Amino acid sequence: MRNFLRQFSRDRVGVVFGLILIAIYIVAITAQWIVPSDPYKTQLSQGMRPPSWEHWFGTDQFGRDMLSRVILATQVTAKITTSALLFAVLLGVPIGMIVGYHGGWLDEIIMRITDIMLIFPIIMLAIVIVVIAGPSERGVVIALGMSQLPQFIRIARGVTLSVKQELYVEAAIAAGAGWPFILRRHIWPNISTPVIVQATLTLPVFVLNASALSYLGLGVQPPTPEWGQMLNEAKELLIAAPYLIIGPSVALFLFVISANLLGDSLQETLNPKTKGQRMKREFQKFSRRGLKPGKMRVERAARAEIQR
Amino acid sequence: MTTHKKRVARGVAYMAAAATINAAPLFAQDMEPQYGGELIYAQSGEKFSLFPGRNTDNGAQDIWLNACENLFEINEDSELVPVLAESWEVSDDEKTVTIKLREGVAFHDGTPFNGEAVAFVFNEAKEKEFIYMSLLEGFDYADAPSENEVAFHLAAPFAALLPNLAYKPLCIFSPTAYQEMGEEGMATKIVGTGPFTHEEYVKGEYNLFVKNENYWQDELPYLDSIRMLVVPDPATRTAMLESGEIDRTVQISDFDLPRLEANPELTVRTMASTRQFYVVLNHMKAPFDNQDVRLALNYAIDKAGIVQSVFAGTGATVPMAPTLSPGVYGYTDMRKDGEDSIFQYDADKARSMLTDAGFEDRNGDGTIEGEDGTELSFKLWTRRGGTKGDYQVAQLLQAFLGEIGIGIDLEVMEGAAFSAAVSQPPEDAKYEMALLSWGIPTADPDEPMMYFTHTKAWKPKGANRMFFSSSEIDRLADLAHTTTDQEKRKEYVVAWMAQLLEEAPVIYLPTIHLTLGSRSYVHGDRILATDNYPAVSAWIDQEEKARQGIKR
Numbered sequence: 111m112r113n114f115l116r117q118f119s120r121d122r123v124g125v126v127f128g129l130i131l132i133a134i135y136i137v138a139i140t141a142q143w144i145v146p147s148d149p150y151k152t153q154l155s156q157g158m159r160p161p162s163w164e165h166w167f168g169t170d171q172f173g174r175d176m177l178s179r180v181i182l183a184t185q186v187t188a189k190i191t192t193s194a195l196l197f198a199v200l201l202g203v204p205i206g207m208i209v210g211y212h213g214g215w216l217d218e219i220i221m222r223i224t225d226i227m228l229i230f231p232i233i234m235l236a237i238v239i240v241v242i243a244g245p246s247e248r249g250v251v252i253a254l255g256m257s258q259l260p261q262f263i264r265i266a267r268g269v270t271l272s273v274k275q276e277l278y279v280e281a282a283i284a285a286g287a288g289w290p291f292i293l294r295r296h297i298w299p300n301i302s303t304p305v306i307v308q309a310t311l312t313l314p315v316f317v318l319n320a321s322a323l324s325y326l327g328l329g330v331q332p333p334t335p336e337w338g339q340m341l342n343e344a345k346e347l348l349i350a351a352p353y354l355i356i357g358p359s360v361a362l363f364l365f366v367i368s369a370n371l372l373g374d375s376l377q378e379t380l381n382p383k384t385k386g387q388r389m390k391r392e393f394q395k396f397s398r399r400g401l402k403p404g405k406m407r408v409e410r411a412a413r414a415e416i417q418r
Numbered sequence: 419m420t421t422h423k424k425r426v427a428r429g430v431a432y433m434a435a436a437a438t439i440n441a442a443p444l445f446a447q448d449m450e451p452q453y454g455g456e457l458i459y460a461q462s463g464e465k466f467s468l469f470p471g472r473n474t475d476n477g478a479q480d481i482w483l484n485a486c487e488n489l490f491e492i493n494e495d496s497e498l499v500p501v502l503a504e505s506w507e508v509s510d511d512e513k514t515v516t517i518k519l520r521e522g523v524a525f526h527d528g529t530p531f532n533g534e535a536v537a538f539v540f541n542e543a544k545e546k547e548f549i550y551m552s553l554l555e556g557f558d559y560a561d562a563p564s565e566n567e568v569a570f571h572l573a574a575p576f577a578a579l580l581p582n583l584a585y586k587p588l589c590i591f592s593p594t595a596y597q598e599m600g601e602e603g604m605a606t607k608i609v610g611t612g613p614f615t616h617e618e619y620v621k622g623e624y625n626l627f628v629k630n631e632n633y634w635q636d637e638l639p640y641l642d643s644i645r646m647l648v649v650p651d652p653a654t655r656t657a658m659l660e661s662g663e664i665d666r667t668v669q670i671s672d673f674d675l676p677r678l679e680a681n682p683e684l685t686v687r688t689m690a691s692t693r694q695f696y697v698v699l700n701h702m703k704a705p706f707d708n709q710d711v712r713l714a715l716n717y718a719i720d721k722a723g724i725v726q727s728v729f730a731g732t733g734a735t736v737p738m739a740p741t742l743s744p745g746v747y748g749y750t751d752m753r754k755d756g757e758d759s760i761f762q763y764d765a766d767k768a769r770s771m772l773t774d775a776g777f778e779d780r781n782g783d784g785t786i787e788g789e790d791g792t793e794l795s796f797k798l799w800t801r802r803g804g805t806k807g808d809y810q811v812a813q814l815l816q817a818f819l820g821e822i823g824i825g826i827d828l829e830v831m832e833g834a835a836f837s838a839a840v841s842q843p844p845e846d847a848k849y850e851m852a853l854l855s856w857g858i859p860t861a862d863p864d865e866p867m868m869y870f871t872h873t874k875a876w877k878p879k880g881a882n883r884m885f886f887s888s889s890e891i892d893r894l895a896d897l898a899h900t901t902t903d904q905e906k907r908k909e910y911v912v913a914w915m916a917q918l919l920e921e922a923p924v925i926y927l928p929t930i931h932l933t934l935g936s937r938s939y940v941h942g943d944r945i946l947a948t949d950n951y952p953a954v955s956a957w958i959d960q961e962e963k964a965r966q967g968i969k970r
Contacts, residue, residue: 152817154723171810172727172817245830327802327830332813333820346653350673 117379124375127368134365138188141181149178150333158351167357170340171347179335180357186336187365190250191316195309197255198262203305206266207293211274221267224260232257233319240328250329254316265308269301303380310373314366321362337362451640451942455958456970459951460649460658460667463804463833464622466841467605470587471548474881475837476693476857477668477804479586480951481646484627485526486589486610489517489536490580491952494944496745496861498581502531502590502611512575512902519566523634525592526615533562538593540570546601552868552880553582555899574900577907578864585860586950613639613954622648640942640957650803650833659684659935662968665958666936666943666951669806672733678935683966686935688733691949692743693857695811695927697798698883700851702844705788706884710775712922716761718768718822724814725928728807734928740918741856741866743929748863748898748911752919760919760926768822779823786823795825799852801836806933812853815925826851843878844885852883855930857949863911867895871923886923939963 119125137144153173161168167176209217227235236253243249273279273296282292321338323329330336337358344354465478470486489503500506506517523531537560543551544559551557556576563569570579582588595609606619611634614627625646629639647664649655655667656674660681670678670686678686699706699715706712721736728734736759738744739752752760772778776789786794800812809830816826831839840852858865869875872895875882894917898910932949943956 150817150820152814154720154727154814157727172814331828331830333816346651346671347673348653349677 114379118375121375121379123371124379127371128375130364130368131372134184134368135188137181138185141185145175145178145181147175147178149174149182149335151175158347158354160351160353161356168351168353170343170354171351176340176354176357179340180337180361183335183337183340183358184361184365186247186330186334187317187320190247190320190330191254191313193251194254194258194316194320195312197251198258198312199305199309201255202259202262203266203301206263206268207270207297207301209263210267210270211289211293211297217267220263224263227257227260232315233322236319236323237326237328240323245323245328245331247330247334250320250323253323254319257319258312258315261308261312262305265304266301269304270297273297273300307373307377307380310369310376313373314369317362317365317369449941449959451955451957452960453640453957454642455960455963456643456645457641457666457940457953457956457958458645458647458664458970459953460647460655460664462648462652462655462669463650463801464648466834466837468608468619468625469601469604470589470591470608471543471546471550472601472605473837474549474587476859476949479859481625482589482608482610482616483586483612483950483952484614484644484646485608485612485616486591487612488584488586488589489519490584492581492584492859492861492946494946498584502536506580513572515570515572515579516563517568517570519568520634521566523611524632525595525611526609526630527592527595529592529594531590531611532565533568535593536560536568536590537562539590542593542596543588547879548587549879550585550587550869552872552875553585553588553865554579555868555874555896575902576864576899577902578860578862578899581860581862582864585865613952614641614644617643624648635954639954641953644953652803652806656935659937662937662966665940666934668932668934668951669803670933670935671806672728672730672933675730675733675933683938684935685938685940686933687945689932689934689945689949690743690745691857691930691932692746692859692861693805693855693932693949694737694741694743694929695805695808695853695855696741697815697925697927698840698849698852698854699924700847700849700883701885701887701923702847703850705775705777705794706850708775709921710771711777712925713761714768714771714775714822715819715824715925716768716922717764717771718824719761719815719818719925719927720763721759721761721926721928722763724811728810728814729928729930732931733806733933734930736928737926740915740922740926741858741870742863742911742915743858746858746861746863746866748908750912750915752912752915761922765818765821772822784823785825793825794823796827796850797829798826799829799831799836799839799849801833801853802830804833804836805855806930808853808855811927815853840883841877844876847877847883847885849883854883856881859949863914864899867898867911867914871895871918884923886921888917888921888923890917891921937963937966937968939966 151174156169156173157171159165159169165175165177167180170176205220209220235257239253239256240249243252279292279296282296320329324336324338325342329338340358341355347354461477461480463477465473465475465481467473468478468482470482487501489501491499491501493499502520502523504518504520506515508515519533519536525531540560544557556572556574558571558573560568560570589610591604592609596604599607608616613630613633615630617628618626627644629642633639649658652669652671656670658664659667675686678684699712701707725731725734725736738759739749740760742749772786777786777794779786798812798815800808802809812828816828819826840849840854856870869880870882871886871891872880872882873887873892876885877883891914894910894914898907898914901907934945939959939962941957941959943953945951
């Protein structure tokens with residue numbers, strides 16, 4: 111752990127954006143207590159006021175304070191995306207481990223199902239699920255969780271398949287250990303790292319898709335504020351009150367970029383092996399395009415390419 | 419016969435007075451009309467049916483009126499003018515109205531338009547219970563005394579027959595096409611006598627109408643075709659108009675108007691209308707059968723606040739009478755002295771009325787409960803962008819009702835699904851509350867009285883989606899429907915409105931002004947007092963269009 115912290119602290123980008131992400135979560139957790147005014151309170155006489163000391167992001171059409179709404183929306187988004195992540199991890203990882211360990215027809219079936227799910231773009235899958243589950247917070251959580259479930263199943267299964275063949279697993283089997291014990295004691299420790307990395311990288315995807323769903327009117331329903339939904343409402347008044355888009359877009363941008371960059375840093379720190387492999391792959395891609403490898407700058411460009 | 423004319427003339431005089439904010443000259447009269455070109459008109463929502471017998475949606479009327487015409491029309495000056503009719507006569511006992519029809523008119527399928535065809539349409543309407551039948555209450559049957567005459571036989575005389583015949587859903591479609599395709603076929607293809615033939619229907623995208631070369635008015639229409647697009651988002655429609663992707667649109671946001679007005683390439687109009695928002699309360703579901711609850715809900719809504727924040731203070735007016743708006747015959751300001759609207763906003767009064775009716779917050783969770791402990795918590799169905807400001811009004815309703823402790827969940831629905839869902843009979847109607855708007859295209863109170871609040875107009879027949887039933891309301895409506903004494907009729911209308919204020923079948927909300935925009939090169943188009951847009955005499959100034967850099 112200390113080793114990890116020392117290594118991680120050298121990655122300045124990771125530290126800075128990690129701190130921002132922590133700050134966002136603190137805002138989310140304490141939202142009720144730190145909002146400057148009631149985010150639900152309509153004051154029709156105060157509608158569409160531009161930013162001022164009183165209202166940093168202005169007020170919306172109904173005179174609600176945009177800053178307060180952005181802050182509460184942070185909580186809503188954090189809650190939804192974290193729940194969706196837990197849903198995907200807690201369901202996906204055990205399934206992946208079990209089918210990976212046992213193999214056979216169950217493995218075949220589950221893998222084909224995940225293949226089918228992977229065919230569809232996340233947002234499309236999510237829309238279908240939300241339409242079935244109904245537009246609500248719960249619906250969005252299920253939709254997002256389900257849409258990324260295959261990723262976690264595949265990661266857990268992949269690691270399980272390779273670890274299963276290690277000598278210490280065979281030794282455990284020989285010693286008469288049951289499969290639940292082996293999964294818990296010998297396989298899980300190997301899985302936790304890639305799962306944590308994958309989870310951090312999935313977080314920004316969830317944030318963006320949750321907002322996209324709300325933007326389409328399929329997510330969180332009014333009066334609960336959500337960034338995507340606020341952007342949609344601001345869009346209708348884009349010319350009359352352009353300042354309405356500032357708050358939600360800045361918040362969305364910060365959340366997504368910090369989660370993304372943190373995930374990237376974690377991946378490099380926690381898993382030098384993958385880093386090397388990925389870099390090598392990217393290098394090959396770049397050399398094919400006629401770029402010369404070997405320079406750090408190229409490395410960064412490659413990394414940027416992956417993120418795109 | 420004279421009574422008819424006089425009454426219509428009076429009704430329309432009000433309408434004309436109300437339309438004074440109608441700005442901008444409609445015609446460039448010194449210019450010669452030009453032939454050719456396609457007019458692209460973007461509307462807000464998909465229609466679940468284009469068959470006039472099953473849909474009275476105002477936007478759908480704008481689509482089918484290109485192909486299907488009525489016997490009469492209420493024109494932009496609010497006068498009743500004959501279209502497919504030429505003249506009419508009323509028998510001495512006022513029970514037979516004989517209408518002489520225009521000769522030499524043919525339907526798009528080539529079959530002749532004659533007395534038989536007109537009689538068929540109305541007899542079929544009665545037999546199959548077309549949605550508008552409550553407007554023809556008292557109509558017995560129709561027949562054709564000669565090739566070019568149709569006679570309406572009435573069981574009881576009724577004054578509003580002719581203006582009601584001008585209501586767009588009562589247009590004359592081809593009986594032959596109807597018998598071949600059935601109602602389902604007509605839902606996507608309209609065959610009438612109109613200036614344009616319905617060529618293409620693409621669900622959720624557009625309807626294409628092409629010039630009818632055999633149109634009975636020589637030299638008309640000027641346009642080669644009209645394309646009616648479905649664009650649900652008002653901001654997108656406005657942007658399309660500004661960029662010249664479309665030639666005309668409706669339901670523009672009031673906040674965009676100042677900007678559009680400043681653009682010399684656009685013509686923007688604001689018109690007074692009879693379109694009033696209201697919330698349907700399903701009386702089949704408790705507690706909406708409770709009059710005190712309905713009254714309390716009415717007092718809980720800040721109508722002036724809605725006008726201010728959703729319609730920029732200028733795009734709507736607070737309701738001054740239930741259902742009727744200025745311009746409708748018999749309209750009377752029903753506000754109490756010194757109040758700004760009917761059911762003037764008073765949240766405290768609403769709360770105490772609910773408490774008196776046995777609804778209060780018993781468990782301290784902020785939502786009020788009835789005596790049996792059931793929470794007052796409802797789903798409010800709404801569309802988004804169907805009528806300008808609908809979604810915003812719904813959000814404010816949620817906030818206002820929340821203030822008095824009533825929980826509201828919004829359910830935003832797509833246009834066609836919404837229309838279908840609020841057109842169900844009482845046993846199938848799933849909604850508790852739904853936000854709709856209501857207009858009176860005939861400018862005559864007969865329509866709301868017979869079609870909106872009458873027990874006989876329960877969905878799926880009329881537009882009584884509340885399943886509201888009041889013997890007094892029905893009695894006053896029937897009296898007004900059958901009397902030919904105009905003074906008496908007006909008395910009944912006022913009594914009817916007073917009774918509505920007692921019983922509050924719906925939540926009354928502001929009346930909107932229509933906001934329409936078109937490119938400045940579109941000339942000769944008309945906007946009827948009934949909010950309809952016939953493009954029969956519209957034409958495009960090609961030179962000006964090219965100058966504005968619009969190539970399509």
